[in-house]
Amino acid sequence: MSDEPPVLAVDGLEKHYPITKGLLRREVGRVRAVDGVNFRIDRGEALGLVGESGCGKSTTALSILRLEEPTGGEVRFEGTPIEKFRGEQLKSFRRRAQLIVQDPNEAFSPRMTVGEAVAEPLRLHGMDDSDRRREIVADVLERVGLSAADVDRYPHAFSGGEKQRIAIARALVVNPDLIVADEPTSALDGRVQSDVLALLDEIRREFDIAVLFISHDIDVVRRFCDRIAVMYLGELVEKGPVAEVLDSPAHPYTRVLLGSVPSLDPGDRTLEKPLTDTVPEPANPPKGCRFHTRCPEVIPPKDVDVTQEQWRAIAALRFTVETGELPEPLAPDRQGQSTTAETVRKEFGLPSSLSDPLAERAVTDAAAAIADGDIDGASELLADAFPTICERETPTVVDLDGQSAQCHRYDPEKDAEPIPWN
Numbered sequence: 364m365s366d367e368p369p370v371l372a373v374d375g376l377e378k379h380y381p382i383t384k385g386l387l388r389r390e391v392g393r394v395r396a397v398d399g400v401n402f403r404i405d406r407g408e409a410l411g412l413v414g415e416s417g418c419g420k421s422t423t424a425l426s427i428l429r430l431e432e433p434t435g436g437e438v439r440f441e442g443t444p445i446e447k448f449r450g451e452q453l454k455s456f457r458r459r460a461q462l463i464v465q466d467p468n469e470a471f472s473p474r475m476t477v478g479e480a481v482a483e484p485l486r487l488h489g490m491d492d493s494d495r496r497r498e499i500v501a502d503v504l505e506r507v508g509l510s511a512a513d514v515d516r517y518p519h520a521f522s523g524g525e526k527q528r529i530a531i532a533r534a535l536v537v538n539p540d541l542i543v544a545d546e547p548t549s550a551l552d553g554r555v556q557s558d559v560l561a562l563l564d565e566i567r568r569e570f571d572i573a574v575l576f577i578s579h580d581i582d583v584v585r586r587f588c589d590r591i592a593v594m595y596l597g598e599l600v601e602k603g604p605v606a607e608v609l610d611s612p613a614h615p616y617t618r619v620l621l622g623s624v625p626s627l628d629p630g631d632r633t634l635e636k637p638l639t640d641t642v643p644e645p646a647n648p649p650k651g652c653r654f655h656t657r658c659p660e661v662i663p664p665k666d667v668d669v670t671q672e673q674w675r676a677i678a679a680l681r682f683t684v685e686t687g688e689l690p691e692p693l694a695p696d697r698q699g700q701s702t703t704a705e706t707v708r709k710e711f712g713l714p715s716s717l718s719d720p721l722a723e724r725a726v727t728d729a730a731a732a733i734a735d736g737d738i739d740g741a742s743e744l745l746a747d748a749f750p751t752i753c754e755r756e757t758p759t760v761v762d763l764d765g766q767s768a769q770c771h772r773y774d775p776e777k778d779a780e781p782i783p784w785n
């Protein structure tokens with residue numbers, strides 16, 4: 364193994380955005396867009412970053428390129444913290460770490476020819492010889508499957524896929540060591556997407572470029588990446604080699620995320636549905652494990668004696684009530700008309716009676732409170748009766764033979780008596 368530091372090393376990266384109020388812009392809270400993220404990318408390696416919309420993927424991308432100033436943690440480029448870069452070093456970093464964005468239309472000025480746009484980074488980085496620039500640009504355009512004759516045309520004359528090729532050419536022209544590609548193919552349709560992906564793959568292998576590949580498309584990540592990191596509400600909940608993570612996802616969130624991928628087998632028992640569809644706000648993430656309010660594997664209290672199916676129904680009731688977003692038949696405007704305790708039980712798949720008397724009492728009282736329109740009361744009752752370690756304690760990252768997951772279920776230190784998987 365070489366002693367070479369990774370091209371990119373991210374430790375405890377944090378980017379919080381202040382929420383301000385009033386004329387004096389007093390800070391009243393913080394959006395925890397990225398909240399303690401760690402990963403590495405070696406030369407020639409592609410790391411896929413996946414997660415639902417708003418989980419912090421783009422903010423991570425911008426923070427590692429110093430396009431956003433992180434509020435905490437450290438990003439090292441070939442071993443040097445990027446915050447230390449000044450003058451020439453910063454300029455060199457800007458050249459060696461390139462960004463490719465989703466919409467190539469945003470990347471080009473309509474007044475610049477393709478040749479000028481692709482040559483721009485060369486000019487900015489001090490190459491004054493225009494003939495030499497033109498030569499390099501022609502060469503790179505051919506390299507990405509366009510023609511040297513395209514230099515004098517304008518970007519608007521090209522299709523979406525071709526524009527993305529031009530964007531790749533522009534990133535490539537300065538010999539980058541790192542490319543951050545933020546949803547680079549999601550605006551393109553199937554065939555074109557495949558071609559652009561194949562091109563990116565080819566250049567990363569040929570030039571040994573490290574790639575951070577951001578996508579919500581799991582199939583694309585499987586095809587393009589070596590490793591994958593799964594993000595939820597500003598944190599990485601699982602990491603590992605692509606095949607391992609996608610074929611045997613460890614973290615319940617990864618299972619839920621994969622369960623929403625249409626191309627995957629809906630009968631696969633390792634894929635799951637979330638308890639609720641409400642994603643909490645990154646300004647106010649749940650305590651303990653951030654996924655616990657939606658986690659189908661949330662750990663029950665030790666003294667509750669119900670089946671796994673019943674526990675999931677209870678947990679879904681508890682966390683749905685906490686969001687205040689009740690399903691249609693129980694919605695507050697219908698209170699007093701048709702909602703009864705039975706409707707509540709039916710809606711959540713709870714049997715008419717649970718064998719555990721304390722659990723039964725709590726569910727009966729909560730259902731009655733909901734039927735009365737006392738949602739806060741129901742919420743308190745359920746929280747008191749059904750506490751979970753997942754809300755009390757933040758899980759540590761557990762190494763599982765190369766794959767890692769941040770979940771109490773895997774922590775040998777936690778005497779959590781989990782229900783066995785599957």
Ligand SMILES: Nc1ncnc2c1ncn2[C@@H]1O[C@H](COP(=O)(O)OP(=O)(O)OP(=O)(O)O)[C@@H](O)[C@H]1O
Pocket residue numbers: 380394395396414415416417418419420421422423579645
């Ligand atoms: N400049 C900003 N000011 C305040 N909040 C922001 C800012 N930029 C992003 N956010 C918030 O930070 C969170 C993470 O956003 P981000 O764009 O990084 O997510 P994402 O995973 O890339 O989403 P998508 O897949 O939709 O692009 C979101 O809640 C977003 O609203």
